[in-house]
Amino acid sequence: MEHDINRFKEWVYQNLKIDLHAYKERQLHRRILTIMRSSGCKNLDEYKKKILSDETTRNNFLDYITINVTEFNRNKEIFDQFEKHVKSELLSKKREIKIWSAACSVGAEPYSLAIIFDKINPANRHTILATDLDEHILEQAKAAVYSDKYLKNLNQSDINKYFTLKNDKYYLDEKIKKRVQFKKHDLILDSYPGPFDVIVCRNVTIYFKSDARNEIYQKFSNVLNPGGLLFTGATESIYNPSEFGLKKLHTFIYQKIG
């Protein structure tokens, strides 16, 4: 079975242009078999054929394997820390802030940033690039329509100010939508854009093997301006930040040295 899964990963790379070799194996293999079975296939050869012939199966596979779970202001207390450091480390020194939200899923994270910057930098001199490898979820991100489960960390006054409720769905304000530009980007395979003053990359490096994760942190550091901030997920503290030219401001917030 191990051999079949390795061949399947090679096939995914050739056919869907996603490099699954960088992902932690045990967890990934379990997920491949779970999604294969839930799509009604008995083996990986049958599943490959279905992925190629049926768009829903292909999208379900990509969604499940890349894990899209997200919400606005995920881990709110760390977002509050992030806001504090943006004010003290960036806004006090610089007026135009370039932000990258990498692995942004359905957009809750970059739009959270857009809302924060709308409040703390009302002169609006900031740009937000949001990327993910999954084109299907980027389309959802651009639509910016959410159910209430995504909004549970927002206070009611922000919900009233930034969303319109219609038929149980929350439609994000056009002004906030316009602040974010979405683009497909694969953290393993693509070259990195830049430079940026802030990179937010949360809850994705946890799925990668340590070599791939270290490479990503080095590449982030390379495209951060001196003094710029890297904001990671609540289980993704970097143990050796100085190896990447970073210093720790908070367990999940790092600053480019220089």
Ligand SMILES: C[S@@+](CC[C@H](N)C(=O)[O-])C[C@H]1O[C@@H](n2cnc3c(N)ncnc32)[C@H](O)[C@@H]1O
């Ligand atoms: C669990 S979500 C995290 C979303 C958001 N950053 C947050 O913390 O709420 C992980 C996201 O990483 C994306 N992803 C997985 N592998 C990726 C890769 N190699 N390059 C870019 N994005 C990737 C998935 O498509 C998914 O949207």
